[in-house]
Amino acid sequence: MSSVNYTVEDLKPRILQNIEDLEYKAAYKFCKKALELEPKNATVLEMMGQVELELGYYESARKHLLESIQLEPNAGYSKYMYLGQMSVAKDAIEAFQKGVDLMVIERNKLPADSEDSKVIASKISSALCSMTELYLTDLCFEPEAEQKCEEYTKHALEVDPNNSEVYQTLASVRLSQQRQDEARQALTTAMELWIHKDLGDPAIPIYESRLNLVKLLLEVGMFDHAFTVLENLQKENEEVVDLWYLYGWTYYCLGDEDDRSPEDKTTLWADARDCLETAVRVK
Known part of the structure; x- marks a missing residue:
């Protein structure tokens, strides 16, 4: 034809x-x-x-x-989401905001408890997380940065309180504010929303997002939680360099704790070395 x-x-x-x-x-x-x-x-x-x-x-x-x-x-809100991904700083915020506005209009036309409404709610909250991340990175020196982070995360939680990405983003905000206890609480909630679900469940964040979760868990000293996520990731795909690097870093952090015996430190750092050597082989 x-x-x-x-x-x-x-x-x-x-x-x-x-x-x-x-x-x-x-x-x-x-x-x-x-x-x-x-x-x-x-x-x-x-x-x-x-x-x-x-x-x-x-x-x-x-x-x-x-x-x-x-x-x-x-x-069509999707084109604004794609444009937001390709843009930087205020241009990205503007694109994401227009997309969010259109999604809100579309969602308001749907029954509140419908599956379509839930899908759009998840997309809205994820877009708001992307906007928050911009104010944590590219726009972190803007005078309104902290206010915008609070505004976006609050809105995201209102729209979709079951989106683990929102709590993970909130943890990043709290860490930037040096509010570590609240960051730990947010990370715990983020994990609880998916950690016991079967592989393939749509509630489980993408692989890269879970790797970033491990980094946040290490930053606040939640080493056992980090191992839980890493083991989950390993079952899914163990041929990933960052997986083994983070395993190695977790073992190293455990060995670096002051209350560890010399024997424990030696064992943990040996495990760290093994993981880092695996990372080199995978690469």
Whole structure:
């Protein structure tokens, strides 16, 4: 079947299926065909931007997302989320905020206890976490940084109190404020929301997020909790350099405690060395 026989409506489901299957190169080809037919189709421009972002074509992805936004600025929150990921500082905040505003409007149209409402609530809270992280990093010297962190995390907790990412982000905020006890409490809550769930449960954060959780747990001295998360990660995928580095760092921190006997220190530091050597091999 030649490309001239396709309509954009024919191509859209093919693009979506390829995206779902992570077949981004195939999706890219279908997007190109669709844009040849309708170069001002906002939905296809957004799809193309998403696909190009996944393929690493960042300049072109930004161009297509901005075109989609220009055509339909008040429809479709996802394009603002993608643009936020690609932007920095205040530009990223602006993109995320517009996406959040659109998601709130969409959520308000749904029954409060519906699954669709819960999905959007999770996306809103995650976007607010991303905005908080920006004020903890790129924008940390802005005069409103602490106020914004408090505002965003409070809103995220109100929208989705069962999102572990929110408590993990809150812990980062509390650590930046040197409120370690509250950071520990937030990290404990974050873990409790998923640690006993079966592998594959959607409540379980992505692998990278759990690695970051371990770093926070180590920062506040919650070594047993760190081992629990690391063991969980190891069962899922043990061929990850950071996993073994963090294992090694956890053993080292335990051996560095003042109340350890010389024998314990020697054993723990030997374990740390073994883990770090594994990290080198995995790499």
